[in-house]
Amino acid sequence: MIGLGKLFLHPLLYISIAYCLFIGYLRVKRERHDFNTKVYRNTMELRSLLSHGLIWGLLLSCLTLASGMTIPLAAMLIMAGVTILAVLTMNKRIVSPVYTVGLTFFILFFLYDRELKLPILQDAINQLDRSIYPTLVILIGLLLIAEGFLIVSHGSKKVSPQLQVSKRGQPIGVYVSQRIWLIPMFVMIPGGQLPAPFDWYPVFSIGDMAISPIVLPILIGFKQKVHGMLPEQAIRAHGKKVGALGVVITALAIVGYWYPMLALITVILAIIGREFLHYSQRAMDERLPFYFSKSKLGVQILGVIPQSPADKMGLVKGEVISKINGVIVREEEELYRALQINRAHCKLEVIDNNEQIRFVQRALFDGEHYELGILFVDDQLKESGQVG
Template identity: 50%
Template sequence: MAQQWMMEFLIGLGKMFSHPIFYFAFFACIFMGYLRVKRERKDFNIRAQNGYFELRNLLPAGLVIGGILSILTVALGITVPFAAIILAEALTFLILLTLKFRLLSPVYTLGLTFFIVFFTYNQHIEVPIFSSAFKNLEPIYPSIPFLMGLLLVVEGLLISRNAYKGTSPKMITSKRGLPAGVHVSRRLWMVPFFVFLPTGELSSPFEWWPVLQGPGSTQFTPIVIPFLIGFSQQVQGLLPKVSIKMNGNRVITLGVIVTLVAMGGYWYPLLSIAAVALGLLGRESITFYQRLFEERLPFYFSYRDRGVMILGIIPNSPAEKMGLEIGEIVTKVNGVPVNNKKQFYEALMKNRAHCKLEVLDSNDQIRFVQRALFEGEHHELGILFVQQQKRGKQEAV
């Protein structure tokens, strides 16, 4: 029996590579990176991260969390109908085409899937081509709402621990017509994890297993779903790390609440519907509140009367090696006060072999950083500044 289970799990793992979404996600990341680089070059004449940055973030974090999630889904025996997987993939594909990555939250893909399957099941609607997949739909609750709650927690963890890294600087014009900087975070994560289909060759190894299944399910097939979670946020009133972590923590809290309510659906099915509705309303409220909160704040990355604000740091540049961070203000270069890019460059040229900066950090504390400069580095420190210009284009220093 153990050998049969092992073989079925290996087959289920292999089926992940038959999902079109698995491959489409790679193309989406490459295209997302292309658009970002194109915009950054337009704003700064240089890109911040290379075009494969989004692709490098697609799998690593998701694989670890997906492994942990699989342990839980297998232990509980979370069973979902094949129809739900088809619908979730179709919705994911349509959202990817729109490039609205924030809509790839589990509350939208799984939440809408739940209501579509629930409506189809209760109305006895015949679905062409996939009619066999829509026959056994009872496992949608409490399994799908519970799974949605777990994935909402996963989304929050990914946001708070990953989404603030490597945010993309962007220049915009404020309502007063002045240039200002913002940071944009756009992510696509793949979280592969196991679930069970209510059909197949495997029977329950324990009397209490599976915990979350529909009535009448006695045979099961494990399958890996390459689930996609997207995120998009523009930060303008706070440091990216602060704002994005705050947003992620709110999503984690919502996910915990939705999961707890969904657990009640095991005894009271109406709570499954309430959990999905709560997830949809709660996630949309978090997005709306975050936007409203930041719009009321003054632009964090804006022109300052004293010094020049660091909007971005080019990876592996001298500026990064000096420990400079976005949001800091360079007030002096080689002992000379600076207020714009021209003054910064002129002060830098006074000593071609050494660079000493006086920096005001995000806590209004002054610190000094210095570094020997090699030939050509005084032209390419790798700093993107916010400054007043008649033209909309900024340049890296």
Template identity: 45%
Template structure:
């Protein structure tokens, strides 16, 4: 028995490296990184994070979450038809072609696959190259797909809460009044790999009660599936970390609710259809609510009368080592009152060996930071500000 499981684990892992979504995600993340760097250089003449930043976020946390969810799905015996895995991959590709990264959410990819598999089965459609796979699906609803949807929505919320605010990208935009303001944007892709049970001929049921949530067969195989999770949010009305973590908590609540409701579908299959629709609509409403709330707020990153606001800090730069944070306001540099980027750097030139800043933190409390400067530091302190109208128009033009 143990030997059979080990062999299936190895086979399932091997199939993981044959899955096209794995390589497609790496490609997409690379494109996102390059586009972000290009935009940041256009706005600020320098990039914040390097082009590989998004790639470094793709795997680590998602792998940990995937391991935990794999234990849950296998222990509960949650099995899905192979046709569902194929359709999820297809909709991941299709929704990515819209260039709207947030559509690569489990709510949309698994949700679309769930309804597609019902429609295909109901109409007895033949799918080229995979006719045998889809003919074995049968005319039934698969609650297991909705359970996976709920668990991955929960994973999405955790990833947003824990990871999305890291390295949020500063950019410049025009407000409704035509003023130059700063916003923060997050475009992130994560991969959450899951071991899933599919109908096969390798693993026999060791107990009468396992799998708990079965497909009606007695034999299964394991497959290691890379699931894509996409996220996009633009924030202008508050600190990016606050807004993103708030959004993440809401998605976690939605994912937990969908996971609980989805279990009912094993006793009342038609409930699964309602829960899947609720997941899609709920995820869309959360995105819409976040957008409308942010759009109704005044610009957080705009010109201030008491100094210049920091919209970005370059990692490992002197500014980063001084502890400067996004959203803080620099009111004085080397004892000189600063009103814009030009006067800030002119003040730094007054003392080429030392930098002393008077800063209002995000709570409005004043603090002082200082650091010895080395050759070139005063030119590349590593802090990004909202540009004035003239500079913005020159860059956009």
């Protein structure tokens, strides 16, 4: 139990916590600049850091332990260093395992069987074996599958709205999803002895074999910007492609156990494939017309503040408010005036994302969010937004 408790001394855990807090701070700062209010709490990214990755950590731990996959200590140390460097770039996308584990693979490939003197890693490097290569590639494939599922299930939730100016000088709304997930998975270290300062890790004996199950914190970074369609649709579609890529890479990595050269090719394909998915998604989104812009049908909802009257009425992003209290609204000022007709109650005519008309109404109470809590693209302000 003492050893398990000290597993939380891994520096990546606390680096990821600080990283999430910093991301949340920047997001809230941008939201306040655009809308004069924050949309989500600054701890939103932190709350999803570990909670969403625990299940995948358990699944991957069972797979690695049941299959007998071992990862040398040198690979873990280099992987941790590469991940820290990726975090310092402040590019969430580069924190993806396909890059951190992939770069670790190439570093080990270069260091193997070379007469280099590395004071810290030399003992660990001397214990390397060529069997590490397909193991790392399988790990990349499994983590790509996990990344795809996390993007589909959680990447499309609580995405942050943002205002931008188009090339024609018109304000448009975009959505940005950025997440950092921590997957804590246990892997086996070959043998039972770990050098200092890792001698406090637990060591178990099964017959004559000693194994050291050690925690391997894997960070998965994700960022996607969407302006051409509803963010939920675009992000989920992208996540499914990432998961499919992970299945292909895992299958190729398994075959790589018998054909070692295939392991090297598979890592290259994984990195190229992940880059292709990123740039193809961005290119496709740029070809689409702006989804969130001025609408001739009324005032389009860019976002809804949680727990606001608009949220409790079931209004969602992308819908268009055509009437308030029986008054046709096309502009921001018309929306304000229509709300003043009855400050205790409002009735809205809404065109939903399926272009169907529906009616919603609700009483308004003192102390609730200013007006309704709707975020929209303001045509009067080219670089900032207003809250309706």
